[in-house]
Amino acid sequence: MPEALRLVVFDVDGTLVDSRAHIVEAMEDAFTGLGIAPPTRAAVLHGVGLSLPELMAQLVPDQPLHIQAALADGYKSASFARHVAGGDGAKAIFFPGIRDVLDQLRADDFTLMATATGMSRRGLDRIIEQHGLEGYFQSTQVADTHPSKPHPSMLFAALGDTGVVPRNAVMIGDTSYDMMMAKAAGTHAIGVTWGNHPPEYLADADVIVDTTDELMTALATWIEDLA
Structure with a gap:
């Protein structure tokens, strides 16, 4: 198959x-x-x-x-x-290693990417343009058209856009709202500790990672478990 x-x-x-x-x-x-x-x-x-x-x-x-x-x-x-x-020089700052993560995932023919963010469409589009991320995300879900996290609406929309079943999807985020949203949608959840919520707030995550290297390892393990 x-x-x-x-x-x-x-x-x-x-x-x-x-x-x-x-x-x-x-x-x-x-x-x-x-x-x-x-x-x-x-x-x-x-x-x-x-x-x-x-x-x-x-x-x-x-x-x-x-x-x-x-x-x-x-x-x-x-x-x-x-x-x-x-001005034009004020770019959003990627966390260390994030661009490499996005590039590696984009190179995988069987991996699609999406966003589920509390920011506005205008804000997300600005970041995509600043960093040349056009074509990286097959679905871009923003707060403008959805209930607030942790409601799973954004994840349901991303799943619908891509035709992927919840079991084959993972939500990566830095807050308890992301983890609760993932659980409500039936997807895997990976919490990252470099953002806004401390690790103790990420209890609903399946895995918690401290670095982007650990994130790629967690994703590789998740992919293996899907086989």
Whole structure:
């Protein structure tokens, strides 16, 4: 029998790119713009991965919905302004070894790739263009058109786009929301420790890795187990 296709789905912020400083600074801009004390860095990073309405509800649960919505809009505006101010030279920064991981997986004829990210379509498209990743991902799922993680909608859409069954798919992410989403969709889950949540928050992962070398080893083991 021919080898079955498999799908590797990546979170983006905190898994592929290190956007922590940008996120925290844009969040501070949004809050100070409305005269509200900004949340701590730890609180902001703990919520990375959620869609903006859910993140704001988590950061300021006592604020009315219209203020939470205004903060979400303020964050989007501040984030875009910071990107524009950075100019063409302000690229999203890959975590060490990530580009090599993407290149190795792309070279495998039986491996497809996708994204499932809490960022916007505009933000993801910017990263793909900056790093010449056109054609790397067969499905790109973003927060604009899905419920927030950990709802499995993004994974279901990626599976539908590629025709891969859940057993033959793996979600790679840095937060508990990614791991819970994977379990809800019936896929394998690999947690990475270089992002926004510490290892103890990744308890739902099938495997937790500390480096991209360990990630490639974990993927090779998963592929062997599928045979």
